[in-house]
Amino acid sequence: MQDDKAVREALSKKGAYGADIDLDRYEEGSRDAEQISDLKDSKYSAYMEKVGVIADEMNRSGTLMFIDNAPSHCSSAVQEGLEMMPLSQALKVHDGLKDYMWKAVSPTKDKYTAKSYLEDSDGYFVRVKAGYHIKDPVQACMMLDTDRTIQNVHNIVIVEDGASLEMITGCSTSPHANDSLHVGVSEIYVGNDASLAFSMIHNWGKETGVRPRTGTVVGKNSAYTNNYVILNPVGTLQSFPSCTLDEGSSALYNTMCIAHEGSDIDTGGLVYLNGRGSSAQIMSRSISMGGHMCARGRLVGNAPEVKAHLECRSIIMKDGGSTSAVPELEAHVADVEMTHEAAVGKIAQDQIEYLMSRGLSEDEAVSMIVRGFLSGSINGLPAELQRELDEAISQANLGD
Amino acid sequence: MTEMLSVVDLHAEAGGREILKGVDLTVDQGETCVLFGPNGSGKSTLMSTIMGYSNITVTSGQIIFKGKDITDMPVDERAKLGIGMMMQRPPNIYGVKLGDLIRVASPQNGEAVLADADKFKMSGFLDREINVGFSGGEIKRSELLQLTAQKPEFILLDEPESGVDLENIDLIGNKVHDLLYDSACPGRGRHVSSLVITHTGQIMDYIGADKGYVMKNGRIQCRGNPLELLKEIKKNGYGECDACRMIRL
Numbered sequence: 249m250q251d252d253k254a255v256r257e258a259l260s261k262k263g264a265y266g267a268d269i270d271l272d273r274y275e276e277g278s279r280d281a282e283q284i285s286d287l288k289d290s291k292y293s294a295y296m297e298k299v300g301v302i303a304d305e306m307n308r309s310g311t312l313m314f315i316d317n318a319p320s321h322c323s324s325a326v327q328e329g330l331e332m333m334p335l336s337q338a339l340k341v342h343d344g345l346k347d348y349m350w351k352a353v354s355p356t357k358d359k360y361t362a363k364s365y366l367e368d369s370d371g372y373f374v375r376v377k378a379g380y381h382i383k384d385p386v387q388a389c390m391m392l393d394t395d396r397t398i399q400n401v402h403n404i405v406i407v408e409d410g411a412s413l414e415m416i417t418g419c420s421t422s423p424h425a426n427d428s429l430h431v432g433v434s435e436i437y438v439g440n441d442a443s444l445a446f447s448m449i450h451n452w453g454k455e456t457g458v459r460p461r462t463g464t465v466v467g468k469n470s471a472y473t474n475n476y477v478i479l480n481p482v483g484t485l486q487s488f489p490s491c492t493l494d495e496g497s498s499a500l501y502n503t504m505c506i507a508h509e510g511s512d513i514d515t516g517g518l519v520y521l522n523g524r525g526s527s528a529q530i531m532s533r534s535i536s537m538g539g540h541m542c543a544r545g546r547l548v549g550n551a552p553e554v555k556a557h558l559e560c561r562s563i564i565m566k567d568g569g570s571t572s573a574v575p576e577l578e579a580h581v582a583d584v585e586m587t588h589e590a591a592v593g594k595i596a597q598d599q600i601e602y603l604m605s606r607g608l609s610e611d612e613a614v615s616m617i618v619r620g621f622l623s624g625s626i627n628g629l630p631a632e633l634q635r636e637l638d639e640a641i642s643q644a645n646l647g648d
Numbered sequence: 649m650t651e652m653l654s655v656v657d658l659h660a661e662a663g664g665r666e667i668l669k670g671v672d673l674t675v676d677q678g679e680t681c682v683l684f685g686p687n688g689s690g691k692s693t694l695m696s697t698i699m700g701y702s703n704i705t706v707t708s709g710q711i712i713f714k715g716k717d718i719t720d721m722p723v724d725e726r727a728k729l730g731i732g733m734m735m736q737r738p739p740n741i742y743g744v745k746l747g748d749l750i751r752v753a754s755p756q757n758g759e760a761v762l763a764d765a766d767k768f769k770m771s772g773f774l775d776r777e778i779n780v781g782f783s784g785g786e787i788k789r790s791e792l793l794q795l796t797a798q799k800p801e802f803i804l805l806d807e808p809e810s811g812v813d814l815e816n817i818d819l820i821g822n823k824v825h826d827l828l829y830d831s832a833c834p835g836r837g838r839h840v841s842s843l844v845i846t847h848t849g850q851i852m853d854y855i856g857a858d859k860g861y862v863m864k865n866g867r868i869q870c871r872g873n874p875l876e877l878l879k880e881i882k883k884n885g886y887g888e889c890d891a892c893r894m895i896r897l
Contacts, residue, residue, distance in 0.1 A: 598739045601701050604723035605733055606753035606798055613724075616752065620743025624777065 255355045258362035265544070266486025266514045269457050271363060274429050277397040279370075281318035287311060292391055292422075299418025300449040301389040309384040312372040315391045316399055319370065329380025329411065331373075335402055338373035345373075348404055352435035352463030360431045360459045364400050369433070371401035374415065378408040378439070385414040390432065392421040392456065398429045405446070409439035409467070419450045419458075426453030427483075432460040440467040440494075447475035449637075452482040454510060462489035468523065469496040476501070476515060477637060479622075481508040481539075487515045488544060495523030495551075503532040504622045504637070507539030507569060516544030516574075519556065521584075527555040533622050534561075538568035546576040549584035558588035563595055563621060595621075651712075652677045652802050652841040653698070658709035660697050667693045669866035670709070675802070678838045680828065680855055682874045683845045685863035686886045691845045692736065694863070695804040698843075699733045700726045713802070732800025734791040736807050740780045746790060747774030754797035761797040768793045768823060769816075784811030785820075792823045803827060805844040809851045821854030828855055849878040862889050 262268045284290045292315075293303035305311050310324030310332050319334040331338075339345055355365035372388050392399045407413050419430060430452070438444045452458060466472045474489060491499050501517030519528040530545040545558040560573035573590035595617055603613035623637045653675040660668040667690045675681045685691050697704050698711055700723040711719045718726055741749075751758045765771040768789045779787060788808060795803060808824055809817055828840045844851060852874065860874030862881070869889050870877070880888060 596739065597702055599741050601723045602735070602739050602741065603744075603749065603753070605699055605727050606749065606794055607724060607727040608753055609724050610722070612752070616744055616749070617741060620741065620745075620777070622743070624743030624745065 252366075255362045255365050258356040259359050259366070261356070261358045261362065263358045263360065263459060263486060265488060266459070267484050267512065269429060269459065269484070271359060271398065271429075274396055274398040275394075276367065277316035277392075277399045278394060279318050281315040281320040284313065284321045287313065287321060292389075295391065295420040295422065295451065296389050296418060298451045299389070299420050300416050300447070301387045301418040305387075307384050309382050309386045311387050311389070312374070313389045313391065314370075314372070314399075314401060315393050316397060317370060317401065319372075324386075325384075327382060329377045330382050330386070331375040331377070332386060333373055334370050335373045335404055336370045338404070345404070348406065348435060348437060350435070352437065352465050353433050353461050357461060361433055361461050363398070364402050364431060364433045367400055369400045369402040371403035371432070371434075373404050374413070375406040376408060376411040376413045379410045381412045382414070385416045388415070388417040390417065390419040390430070392419075392425045392428045392430055392452075395425045395427055397425070398431060401432045403432065403434040405434070405436045405444070407438045407442045407444045410441045411439065412443040414445045414447075416447045416449065419448065419452070421451070421453040421456050423453065427455045428453070429457040430460070432462075434460065434462040436462065436464040436472075438464065438466045438470045438472050441469050442467065443471040445473040445475070448477065450478040450482070451480050452478075452485070454481045455483040457483050458485040458487070460487045460489075462487070464489070464491040464499075466491060466493050466497045466499065468494045471498050471500075473500045474502070474517065476503045477505075478513065479504070479506045479641060482511050482513065484512040485515065488518055490518040490520070491528075492520040492522050493526035493528065496525045497523060498526065499528040501528075501530040501545075503534070503543065505532075505534040505541060505543075506622075507534065507536045507541035507571075509538035509566070509568060511539035513539065514542040514544065516546070518546040518548075520548045520550060521554040521556060522550045524551045525553040526551065529556070530558045532560040532562075532573070534563075534571070535618060535622065536562065536564045536566065536569045536571045538566040540569050541571045542574065543572070544574045545588070547578070547586055547588075549577075549579040549581065549586055552581050552583035554581075554584040554586070556584075556586045560590040561621070562592045563618065564593065565595075565618075650677045651675075652679070652714065653843070654712045655694070655698070656710040656712065658694075658697065658711065659707045660693065660704050661707055662693060662704045666707070667704070667866055668697065671863070671866070671868055673861055673868055675841050675843055675859075677841055679841050679858045680838065681843050681859045681861060682849070682852065682857045682877075683843055683861050683863060684847075684877060684881055689863045690866045691863050692806055695733060695806050695843070695845065698804060699723060699731060727798070727800075730801035731804070732795050732798050732802070733804040734788070734795060734806060734808055736810065738779050738787060738791065741778040742780060744778050745775050746770075746778050746793075749778060750774075750794055750797045753794070754799075757799065758797045761793065765793060768796075769819065785813060785816045788812055788820050789816070789823075792820065792827070795827055796823070801840055803840060803842045805842055805851070807845050807847065809846065809848065817850065821851060824851060825854045849874075852878075862886070864889055
C-alpha cells in the first residue's frame with residue numbers, strides 16, 4: 249500500500265522536465281458527463297475524427313470516451329477475449345486489478361501523478377485475455393471540455409500472455425476549453441509472447457497544458473510499439489514515457505511532433521532493457537515552426553545481448569523557437585550494442601531542388617519532404633495510423 | 649535547325665570559386681550533343697547551372713532555352729519549360745517514396761509509367777525512399793523512370809552509363825534511347841534534344857551523337873565530330889587538346 253502521506257508530500261514535487269504548472273490555477277474536472285449513445289451524432293464527432301477516433305466505429309473493436317473526468321461512452325463489438333470499461337467499474341469487477349494499480353507509474357513521481365492518485369482518478373480499462381488476438385483497433389477518446397479545469401485520468405491496459413492488441417487514443421480539447429490541463433496516468437502491461445501497438449494522436453488548444461505520465465511493463469518475447477503524434481499547436485507539453493523490457497522483447501517508440509509558434513514540447517521515450525536479448529528503438533521526428541521542441545531519448549542496457557538505437561531528427565522551418573535533441577545511452581554490462589544519432593537543421597536545398605527539377609513547385613517540394621520526414625521514414629506504423637497521420641499532416645498547415 | 653539551348657559566355661561560381669569561365673555552347677532541336685572533358689573541368693557544374701541549382705551562382709553570361717532567357721529562372725519553371733536532368737549523384741530524399749514522387753510530379757502519365765516499372769527493373773523500388781540505399785545502377789534506372797514520366801524536351805544526362813554493370817548497360821542505353829526518340833513514330837527520328845556527359849562514349853552506341861564538345865578548365869576547348877573527338881581523346885588524352893587549341897589560336 250502506498251503511504252498517503254508521502255503522496256501528499258509529492259503534491260509539491262515539480263516534474264523532472266518541463267515548466268512547472270500551478271495546479272491550483274485549475275478547478276477539478278467534472279465527474280459527471282453526458283452519456284452519449286451514438287458518437288457520430290454527438291457534437292464531439294468532428295474533434296474525435298481529427299485525432300484518429302472514428303465516430304461511426306467502422307473497423308474498430310470498440311470505443312471508450314471520457315469527457316473531462318467522467319466516462320461518457322463505452323461500446324464494443326461483441327468480441328471474445330476483449331474487455332473494456334471505465335476503470336472505476338473494473339475495480340469493482342476484478343479483485344486482482346489492484347495488483348496493477350500504480351505499479352508501472354509511481355504516485356510519488358511528481359505532483360501530477362500524486363494528484364491523480366489522491367483524486368482516485370477514473371479512466372479507461374482495456375484488457376485482452378490470454379491467447380486472444382483483437383483484429384481491429386480499440387479506440388479511446390479523451391475530451392477536455394471545460395476551461396480552467398484539470399482532466400485527470402488513470403488508464404490501465406492489460407494485454408495478457410499470447411494476446412495482441414492495437415490501440416488508438418485521441419486526446420482533444422474543445423475550443424472553449426483552451427486554458428486547461430490534461431494529466432493522464434497510463435499503466436500498460438504486456439504479458440509474455442504478446443504484442444501491443446499503442447498510438448496517441450493529439451489536438452490540444454493553444455494554451456493547454458499537458459503532463460501525461462505513462463509506464464509500460466513488457467514480459468518475455470513480446471513487442472510493444474508506442475506512437476506519439478502531435479501536429480497542432482499546444483501550450484506546454486511534457487511527457488517522458490518509460491518502459492521496461494524482459495528477455496527477448498522489443499520496444500519501438502515513434503514520436504512525430506510539430507512545434508508551432510507559442511508551443512513548448514518536450515517529449516521522447518525511456519526504455520530499460522532488463523532482459524537478455526531485448527531490443528529497443530526510439531525514433532523522433534520533429535519540426536519547429538517557431539516553437540520550442542525538445543526530443544529526449546534514453547536507453548538503459550541492463551542485460552547482455554541487448555540491442556538499441558536512438559534517432560532524433562529535427563527540421564527547423566522558422567526562426568524564433570528552439571530545438572534540442574537529447575539522446576542518452578547508458579549500459580551496465582559489456583555485451584550490448586547501443587547507438588544513437590541526432591540531427592537538427594533546415595531541409596537541404598538540394599533535396600528541394602531535386603524535386604523541383606521534376607516539376608514540383610518549391611512549396612510542393614517542401615511539403616512532400618516534410619510529410620515524408622514526419623511519417624514516411626519511420627517503419628512499423630500500423631497502416632491505419634499511417635492513413636490518419638497522412639490526413640493530419642495534410643491538415644497541419646505547414647506553410648503557415 | 650532551330651536552336652533549343654544556347655549558353656553564351658557563361659561564368660559561374662560555387663563555394664566562392666569560379667568554375668565556369670566563359671562557356672559557349674549550343675544544342676539544336678533534336679540534336680544529341682556529347683560533352684567530353686577531364687574530371688573537374690566543370691561539366692557537371694555546367695549541367696547543374698543549366699538546370700538552375702542554387703548552389704551555383706551565375707556571375708555573367710546567359711542561358712537561352714527555346715528563345716527564352718532562363719538564366720535567373722527557378723528550377724521548377726525550367727522543368728515546366730521542358731528541361732530534365734539525369735543526375736549522377738542525386739540526393740537521398742528520406743521518407744518520400746519513389747512511386748509517390750512520380751505520381752505527384754507527373755499527374756498525366758505517372759501511373760502509366762509506374763505500371764511499366766518492371767521494364768526498368770524498378771517495380772520493387774516504388775515504395776522505397778528515393779535514392780536511399782540505391783546502388784549505382786538502381787539510381788540510373790530510377791532517374792530514367794522519373795524522366796520517362798516527366799517527358800522533357802531537352803535532357804541533361806550526366807554520365808548515364810557510369811557505374812553500370814554489363815547486364816544493365818543495355819537496359820539503360822535502350823531507355824535513354826526511348827527518351828530521345830518517339831517510338832510511336834519511328835519515321836520522325838529523334839525529337840528530344842540532349843546534352844550528354846560521357847567518358848567512355850559507350851552511351852553513343854545507343855543514342856548516336858551529332859556534335860561533340862570538349863570542356864577543360866571551365867571553358868569549351870573544342871567542338872567537332874563526336875566520334876573523332878572520342879578517338880582522339882582515347883589515343884592522346886586531353887593533353888592534346890591544349891596543344892590543339894594553341895595551334896588554332
